[in-house]
Amino acid sequence: MPAADRHSILAAPGLLLLVTFFVVPVGIVFDQGLFDPAFTTAHFERFLARGAYMAVFLNTLRVSVVVAMACLLIGYPVAYFIVRQPPRRRPVLMFLVLVPLWMSILVRTYAWMVVLGREGIVNGLLMTLGITDQPVKLLFTTGAVYVGMVQILLPIMIVTCYSAMTEIDQNLLRAARILGARSGQAFARVFLPLSLEGAVTGTLIVFILSMGFFITPALIGGRRDMMMANLISSQVSQTNWGFAAALAIILLLATVAVLVAARLLTRRLVYAAAKTDTP
Numbered sequence: 001m002p003a004a005d006r007h008s009i010l011a012a013p014g015l016l017l018l019v020t021f022f023v024v025p026v027g028i029v030f031d032q033g034l035f036d037p038a039f040t041t042a043h044f045e046r047f048l049a050r051g052a053y054m055a056v057f058l059n060t061l062r063v064s065v066v067v068a069m070a071c072l073l074i075g076y077p078v079a080y081f082i083v084r085q086p087p088r089r090r091p092v093l094m095f096l097v098l099v100p101l102w103m104s105i106l107v108r109t110y111a112w113m114v115v116l117g118r119e120g121i122v123n124g125l126l127m128t129l130g131i132t133d134q135p136v137k138l139l140f141t142t143g144a145v146y147v148g149m150v151q152i153l154l155p156i157m158i159v160t161c162y163s164a165m166t167e168i169d170q171n172l173l174r175a176a177r178i179l180g181a182r183s184g185q186a187f188a189r190v191f192l193p194l195s196l197e198g199a200v201t202g203t204l205i206v207f208i209l210s211m212g213f214f215i216t217p218a219l220i221g222g223r224r225d226m227m228m229a230n231l232i233s234s235q236v237s238q239t240n241w242g243f244a245a246a247l248a249i250i251l252l253l254a255t256v257a258v259l260v261a262a263r264l265l266t267r268r269l270v271y272a273a274a275k276t277d278t279p
Contacts, residue, residue: 043246075157162199
């Protein structure tokens, strides 16, 4: 059997799954949003005409960007710390990072409701220390949404950065130190550019997941913290299938646009760094 035929046979199951669970559902969503029953843009015009819908969309973008950046700022140093540890310690540390992923998002969100509630651990600690005389409103706020989403998505960022960092040859850092570079210079000129792709990938994964978050904003967020997934759910519950599909299309296109822009920017940064290092 020719090699091309063998490759086609091996790829067939994956292509079948891709078509069944991605292409077909996305096609149905586009059909519902653009044909009702004939071709129409009424659902998109409705979205643009009402400022409340645009506010939800902008809030979704803002929350997703903030969560992605927070996960990057926290996750990258943690991954760097783990990769710098002796090999025998790394599996233990990664195990501790992955433990939260064994619990469902719903359970972890309810846990944050207990922690941030008026009689929760945080308020109890603040009142015990005398910082406040009465419970502080921590639950059903934008800050609670940020904290909950970052805690849920942070392990994904750490694992992604760690995977990229383990591929970097540590001898390159030693060579930079031998050639006279200080530890900070070796990190900035050698390690950081090589790990940039992993950091960007992790940030984009967190951003994509944040754009579709539903449970956490619904349970611990306030009225102003509604996101696109919550809006789509409310439209589906009212059997507004066409408008819900249009919202899903807008969410998908916005996510793709951000991904493309981030990839182009990353390529320019990598090219600029390589050009700067060229003698």
